[in-house]
Each structure stands twice: as structure tokens, then as C-alpha cells.
Amino acid sequence: MKKVMYLLAVYPDENVGYWGSFADFDCCVVQALTLEELSIEAERVLDEDVTDMVNNGIALPTPSDGKQIKEKLDPEDGEPEIFMAISCYPPAKTERINLTMKGDILARIDDYAHKKNINRSKLMVRATLDYIRNNA
Numbered sequence: 327m328k329k330v331m332y333l334l335a336v337y338p339d340e341n342v343g344y345w346g347s348f349a350d351f352d353c354c355v356v357q358a359l360t361l362e363e364l365s366i367e368a369e370r371v372l373d374e375d376v377t378d379m380v381n382n383g384i385a386l387p388t389p390s391d392g393k394q395i396k397e398k399l400d401p402e403d404g405e406p407e408i409f410m411a412i413s414c415y416p417p418a419k420t421e422r423i424n425l426t427m428k429g430d431i432l433a434r435i436d437d438y439a440h441k442k443n444i445n446r447s448k449l450m451v452r453a454t455l456d457y458i459r460n461n462a
Contacts, residue, residue: 331413333395334368335406349398350387351375365410372414380417
């Protein structure tokens, strides 16, 4: 599977800052002090829910567009302040790729992976995802 984007309805909250809900999911609500924190938390929660659904053989909902999303929202929540498009990456099959790098760098990677008791691939995936999260 490739990247999927779902709309998050965002509401102001005097106690928390903001809260948001994904109307395409039965129960997927997030809270944060700022819109930036809300976006980060929404991505994390969405990734977890989507991963659980895929791993349990539950079909993902088709992402709704702006008009469809408004019809799915609970009218008791009021009108959302904004909508945020939140990306998620559903689990997919493992793919084999080729990487090119100098031998001394590969040796450093292998040594570090060996010390941490993980394989090269796992180390490189973790390091890359950490880099993406910290530099988003």
C-alpha cells in the first residue's frame, strides 16, 4: 500500500488547545496544545489505528473528501475550525532494495548493528524513520 490521507476535523478547546477527530474512523480522536502538536499526534494515532486494522484484516475506510467528511461529523461537536490532511502509511509487504555506499561506512553500520544485536536493515530503517520524525 502507498500513502493514504485522511481529513482531521479540528476544533478549538479552551482546556486543551485543540482536539480533532477523523470522521472516517469510528473512534480516532486526538488532543494537543498547538495545531503543530495536534498534527503530529494525529499522525501517530492514525498510523497506530491503521496498522492495527491492517494487521487484523479489517478493511480501511476510503478517505472522504471535504463534502463527505462534513456529512459524517457529529453536529453536536459544532463546526470545525479547520480541516487538516493527515498522511499515513499502511503496512505493506517487505521490499528488497539496493543501496550504494562506501565500504567503510557499511562497516561502521554493520559494527554498530552487531553491538546492538539487530541486523543492518533494521538499524537503517530505524535511523531513517527517526531522522524523518525529528526533521519533519
